[in-house]
Amino acid sequence: MRNLLDFFLKYHHWFLFILLEVISFGLLFRFNNYQGSVCFTSANWLSGTIYEISAGVTSYFHLKSVNEELMERNIYLEQQILALREAYMEATCDTSRVEEIRHSVLKDFTILKADVIHNSINRTDNYVTLNKGETDGIYPEMGVIDGNGVVGIVYLTSSRFSIVIPVLNSKSNISCKVKNSDYFGYLKWDGEDSRYTYLMDLPRHSVCEKGDTIVTSGFTSIFPAGMMVGTAEEITDSHDGLSYLVKVKLSTDFGKLNDVWVISRNDAMEQRGLEQKIGK
Amino acid sequence: MAVIFFKRLGWFWLLVLLQALVLNHVHLLGCAMPFLYVYLILTLNVNTSRKALLLWGFFLGLTVDIFSDTPGMNAAATTFLAFMRPSLLTLFAPRDCSDDMEPGIGSMGEWLFFRYILAGVVLHHTVLLAMEAFSFFDFGFLLLEILSSSLLTVFCVMAVEGICKK
Numbered sequence: 001m002r003n004l005l006d007f008f009l010k011y012h013h014w015f016l017f018i019l020l021e022v023i024s025f026g027l028l029f030r031f032n033n034y035q036g037s038v039c040f041t042s043a044n045w046l047s048g049t050i051y052e053i054s055a056g057v058t059s060y061f062h063l064k065s066v067n068e069e070l071m072e073r074n075i076y077l078e079q080q081i082l083a084l085r086e087a088y089m090e091a092t093c094d095t096s097r098v099e100e101i102r103h104s105v106l107k108d109f110t111i112l113k114a115d116v117i118h119n120s121i122n123r124t125d126n127y128v129t130l131n132k133g134e135t136d137g138i139y140p141e142m143g144v145i146d147g148n149g150v151v152g153i154v155y156l157t158s159s160r161f162s163i164v165i166p167v168l169n170s171k172s173n174i175s176c177k178v179k180n181s182d183y184f185g186y187l188k189w190d191g192e193d194s195r196y197t198y199l200m201d202l203p204r205h206s207v208c209e210k211g212d213t214i215v216t217s218g219f220t221s222i223f224p225a226g227m228m229v230g231t232a233e234e235i236t237d238s239h240d241g242l243s244y245l246v247k248v249k250l251s252t253d254f255g256k257l258n259d260v261w262v263i264s265r266n267d268a269m270e271q272r273g274l275e276q277k278i279g280k
Numbered sequence: 281m282a283v284i285f286f287k288r289l290g291w292f293w294l295l296v297l298l299q300a301l302v303l304n305h306v307h308l309l310g311c312a313m314p315f316l317y318v319y320l321i322l323t324l325n326v327n328t329s330r331k332a333l334l335l336w337g338f339f340l341g342l343t344v345d346i347f348s349d350t351p352g353m354n355a356a357a358t359t360f361l362a363f364m365r366p367s368l369l370t371l372f373a374p375r376d377c378s379d380d381m382e383p384g385i386g387s388m389g390e391w392l393f394f395r396y397i398l399a400g401v402v403l404h405h406t407v408l409l410a411m412e413a414f415s416f417f418d419f420g421f422l423l424l425e426i427l428s429s430s431l432l433t434v435f436c437v438m439a440v441e442g443i444c445k446k
Contacts, residue, residue: 020335020337024341027342027352051300
């Protein structure tokens with residue numbers, strides 16, 4: 001007994017070391033499927049507040065380029081609307097229908113604006129932290145976009161902050177298709193270049209060329225169909241040769257992510273409920 | 281005693297904030313990342329007990345983890361470094377050092393301190409980056425990452441040491 005006690009006293013730092021390592025690995029492996037782990041991420045109030053202050057300062061540095069981008073996008077959209085409206089008027093001579101279309105586009109979706117307060121692009125599993133959380137109506141599995149394209153999907157939420165799994169994360173898995181065709185695949189990042197990602201499992205008989213636009217498919221309840229993701233850069237065969245592997249140049253610049261929109265479909269709960277019933 | 285504790289706590293937060301707000305965004309040539317916060321563990325007094333070392337290491341790593349959304353990774357690596365530190369010191373510390381020596385250029389000399397830091401940093405980075413590479417295993421790239429990040433961290437540590445302890 002005495003010897004045993006001596007042994008424990010002599011090597012107590014070994015036990016402390018093993019205990020601390022076990023806690024660390026516990027955190028590492030449980031983070032993937034444990035919603036309560038939100039307090040060990042940058043969405044807890046202390047780190048969230050510090051990042052919010054820092055983002056408040058640094059966002060000023062990007063204002064000029066953000067503004068220019070918005071201007072360009074605005075001009076482009078205005079021209080498009082004008083052209084479409086004219087074409088529609090010529091075709092139907094009906095003005096009330098134009099108003100109706102405008103309202104119906106976003107009828108099913110609620111859009112919430114949020115600021116990025118923390119973002120990384122150089123890890124294999126990147127996360128984006130937003131300054132809005134459950135009190136603002138943001139819950140896990142909502143889609144996140146910015147002015148240029150898709151950003152990712154909300155993963156964890158605390159009352160004031162939320163964490164997004166962006167496209168640049170090995171866990172990200174967004175269903176996408178080639179614009180103007182109905183063949184779809186899913187996006188997977190290889191962990192290397194933050195400007196490119198890959199579209200996997202695109203059927204071999206589909207038609208896809210360099211420069212084609214890749215958009216969301218709209219099959220899941222997260223994103224509406226047709227949200228811009230990027231353009232096809234290179235088309236190769238997948239490793240097993242059964243499908244195409246498309247290298248996609250992302251339209252979102254993750255290096256200067258700043259203002260984003262969180263979109264939630266109003267009947268998403270209903271669709272998810274149905275899908276879960278099938279799963280059981 | 282309390283003064284030393286609060287001085288360490290000050291360093292703790294300074295290094296964590298520096299790591300979270302500045303150094304986490306540094307990614308030289310796509311592979312080198314500095315992890316300057318290990319400076320705190322490497323320069324704690326020689327007479328710090330092993331238990332205190334381990335706890336400082338664990339909480340330092342955990343706080344950095346919280347800020348960079350990598351729960352457990354930095355904590356595990358830094359605890360490991362804290363655990364190995366006494367053995368590293370017996371390897372590199374000069375024979376005639378006093379009991380309350382603080383490892384540094386002043387007390388160890390530039391060359392010994394450099395070797396000591398390099399060994400500690402390589403240990404820490406090997407554990408940390410190997411854990412991060414779990415999902416995409418590319419041995420050559422991992423090795424390159426460990427080497428380049430270690431060099432960058434050692435450079436940062438020597439710079440901080442040069443500025444603060446001259």
